[in-house]
Amino acid sequence: MARIVVVGAGMGGLAAAARLAVGGHRVTVCERTQVSGGKLGVHRREGFVFDTGPSLLTMPDVYRQLFTDTGAPLEYYCDLSRVDPACWYRFADGTQLSMPGNSREVPAALDQALGDGAGQQWSSLHETTARLWHIVNDTVMQRPLQGPRDLLRHATRLRDLAAIAPWRTLRGMGSRHLHDWRLRTWLDRYATYTGSDPRRTPAVMAVAAHIEQHYGAWYVKGGLHRLAQALHERCLERGVRFHHGCEVVEVTTAGTRVDGVRLRDGSALAADVVISNADAAHLYGRLTADPRSRGAHTALRRAVPSFSGFALLMALRGRERGTPHHRVFFPRDYDAEFDALFGSHARPVTDPAIYISAPDDPALRPDNAHEAWFVLVNAPRHSPSEAAGTVDWEATGLRHSYAEHVLDVLAGRGLDVRDRLLWYETRTPADLERHHSAPGGAIYGTSSNGLRAAFLRPANRSPVPGLFLVGGSSHPGGGLPLVALSASITASLIGAC
Numbered sequence: 001m002a003r004i005v006v007v008g009a010g011m012g013g014l015a016a017a018a019r020l021a022v023g024g025h026r027v028t029v030c031e032r033t034q035v036s037g038g039k040l041g042v043h044r045r046e047g048f049v050f051d052t053g054p055s056l057l058t059m060p061d062v063y064r065q066l067f068t069d070t071g072a073p074l075e076y077y078c079d080l081s082r083v084d085p086a087c088w089y090r091f092a093d094g095t096q097l098s099m100p101g102n103s104r105e106v107p108a109a110l111d112q113a114l115g116d117g118a119g120q121q122w123s124s125l126h127e128t129t130a131r132l133w134h135i136v137n138d139t140v141m142q143r144p145l146q147g148p149r150d151l152l153r154h155a156t157r158l159r160d161l162a163a164i165a166p167w168r169t170l171r172g173m174g175s176r177h178l179h180d181w182r183l184r185t186w187l188d189r190y191a192t193y194t195g196s197d198p199r200r201t202p203a204v205m206a207v208a209a210h211i212e213q214h215y216g217a218w219y220v221k222g223g224l225h226r227l228a229q230a231l232h233e234r235c236l237e238r239g240v241r242f243h244h245g246c247e248v249v250e251v252t253t254a255g256t257r258v259d260g261v262r263l264r265d266g267s268a269l270a271a272d273v274v275i276s277n278a279d280a281a282h283l284y285g286r287l288t289a290d291p292r293s294r295g296a297h298t299a300l301r302r303a304v305p306s307f308s309g310f311a312l313l314m315a316l317r318g319r320e321r322g323t324p325h326h327r328v329f330f331p332r333d334y335d336a337e338f339d340a341l342f343g344s345h346a347r348p349v350t351d352p353a354i355y356i357s358a359p360d361d362p363a364l365r366p367d368n369a370h371e372a373w374f375v376l377v378n379a380p381r382h383s384p385s386e387a388a389g390t391v392d393w394e395a396t397g398l399r400h401s402y403a404e405h406v407l408d409v410l411a412g413r414g415l416d417v418r419d420r421l422l423w424y425e426t427r428t429p430a431d432l433e434r435h436h437s438a439p440g441g442a443i444y445g446t447s448s449n450g451l452r453a454a455f456l457r458p459a460n461r462s463p464v465p466g467l468f469l470v471g472g473s474s475h476p477g478g479g480l481p482l483v484a485l486s487a488s489i490t491a492s493l494i495g496a497c
Helices: 011-022 060-069 103-114 118-141 148-154 158-164 170-177 181-194 203-215 225-237 280-287 291-302 334-342 398-412 429-436 451-455 480-494
Strands: 003-007 026-031 042-045 048-051 080-082 087-090 096-099 218-220 241-244 248-254 257-263 268-270 273-276 308-317 326-329 354-357 370-379 421-427 467-469
Touching: 003 011, 003 248, 003 257, 011 026, 011 060, 011 225, 011 273, 011 480, 042 308, 048 308, 048 370, 060 225, 060 480, 096 103, 103 118, 103 181, 103 203, 118 170, 118 181, 118 203, 170 181, 170 203, 181 203, 225 241, 248 280, 257 273, 273 280, 273 480, 280 291, 308 398, 308 429, 334 370, 354 398, 370 398, 398 421, 421 429, 467 480
Parallel strands: 003 026, 003 273, 026 241, 087 326, 273 467
Antiparallel strands: 042 048, 080 218, 087 096, 248 257, 257 268, 308 370, 308 421, 326 354, 354 370
């Protein structure tokens, strides 16, 4: 039985804790906030309830397997329902597309919305992304990767390498398969699922579209945050101990390996193994001074961080009957958005893509005469110094003025809700940094801008013996399914008693 300390109670940390507790280890989780779930958070006010992180679940079988492996079915805790349509899109020319949640229905829906031939273009892309997913799922998602040699060893067949096409970008793949500019815009959006730029993200990231359409988009009734609550409960049932309001400030070493953690109050917890669910940049930049971690720290400093987000939590009077669960309003110039996010002169996006999550769920509203919307736009990272690629989101008046600007843009796209608006609250990149110890508020750690960044995130086994990583900033990446896969990989590296 090993003494294991998990730093952070995000979904990756919780999943690793549950698996290792079942494996016979003594597991303690240290979480600096008062709740578990990390970015899968919740905000309540006056009967309105908002998921402040992910708003849908893809690959639900990853979590079904996690709960089965650790003792009881997921459905014992959560009621999952498939979201259909998966998303509703409005393009710059006013075209509207309701994307079915069932991939078999997509071609006909595209032909109806965009014109004959659009469905065939999508089918051509879908065949390619299905093959890519088969390769990537086997060679990347399910295995630990320590560096380029591991990646090449797992994908040595020339046909596989040609299919992955590391020289082609997501934008290039869209140009190759999709002749309709609206479909290319739709595909570009999948780069944002990793906080990246479609002009620099490898084409293989198109598997995100395949995953969403093949496995479906799912919702947890009562809000996605209930998945975090369920996993926390599962950990308690397996004997995991939690210390909330407990901030780890250092991972300590003795001799050749880690020996525990030091806390903000000056106390210490001894450990044979430490698992960091903190952002990898925070771990290597602040939590460990072990010289063996310098290479990992240097690599992260060279990587391009993901962008952040600016959110509005909106309490509205009245309800729009039959409103899609998810909506995206595209801008006229998507490239201008990515220039604002990643250019040398970063700035709040003037004409952003706007995402709205508005589940028709009685548990999220005070009564049937109101509804809660979560509105999100992509945003540059935060820095008070306004270093390259960042914005000072705590500058006087910026939070309010940009929130009002987003409402203006939304109204200009045909959805003016200000006469229904009771109140709104904002979440800026500075808030994300403060609440989640994510440098600059980067949602996904590093971006996938470039082949190395896309595939070679910080490894689950650190260079320091006994120190491991889980979560969205480590391999295999961000998003609810991937952080659970990350935990499975890390637990397998540590092993059972």
